Amino acid sequence: MHLARWSIVIPVKTLIRAKTRLAGAAGPYRTDLAVAVASDTVTAALSGRPVARVIVVTADPLPAERLAALGAHVVRDPDRGLNAALRAGAAEAVRIAPGDAIGALQADLPALRPAELETVLLAAAQHEQSFVPDAADVGTTFYGVLPGVPFRPGFGGESRARHLSGGAKELVLEGVASVRRDVDTVEDLREALALGVGPATAAVAPLIGLG
Secondary structure, eight states: OOOOOOOOEEEEOTTTTTTTTGHHHGGGOOOHHHHHHHHHHOOOOOOTTEEEEEEESSSSSHHHHHOOOTTTTEEEOOOOOOHHHHHHHHHHHHHHHHTTTEEEEEETTTTTTTTHHHHHHHHTTTTSSSEEEOOOOSSSEEEEETTSSSSOOOOSHHHHHHHHHHHOOEOSSSSHHHHHHSSSHHHHHHHHHHOOOOOHHHGGGGGGGOO
8 A cells, every 4th residue: 555655743842831731840850851752752753654754843942953863854933823833844844845745743742653653644644634632532633634735733722623623534543542642741741651752751751750
């Protein structure tokens, strides 16, 4: 079966805004944790077999440098909100490879497994517009469109309902827990650690009393 090629767009907040809900637990290591989580997400995404490139959108020079060193293509965040950042990344993806599908992926998926992302991308390739809900079935961790389909991400808050109302196909898949486990709270991080996080997050977790 022909595998669609994907450009994956990952938005990364400036570190002063990143992981604020983990500030109490992470303390002085909050920014280290944010960079580590994004690094593991990008590394796993780059290893996904259908992924041709990862485009990181950020206005912060530190994660920009770290993630570029991992192999990501970095573009500047226009600083008009999450969905505007994703659209900027998608525009760059179209410029680079107009024939590839485009997927938006949250940056806080430290347990992400390439094989599970591949499962999602194979399923997404069967629909013009699709998404994966987060573990709480409220938000969204992945949104994708096929080549030529308008890219209309609706991340933030109750984005599952927003993507459904926008006509995107909800991908209900077995065995993709790592794609759905985003990390906003200490309990989320504990659940990601139970799944098995990447090496960067694993190195920071003990510093904040986890792992």
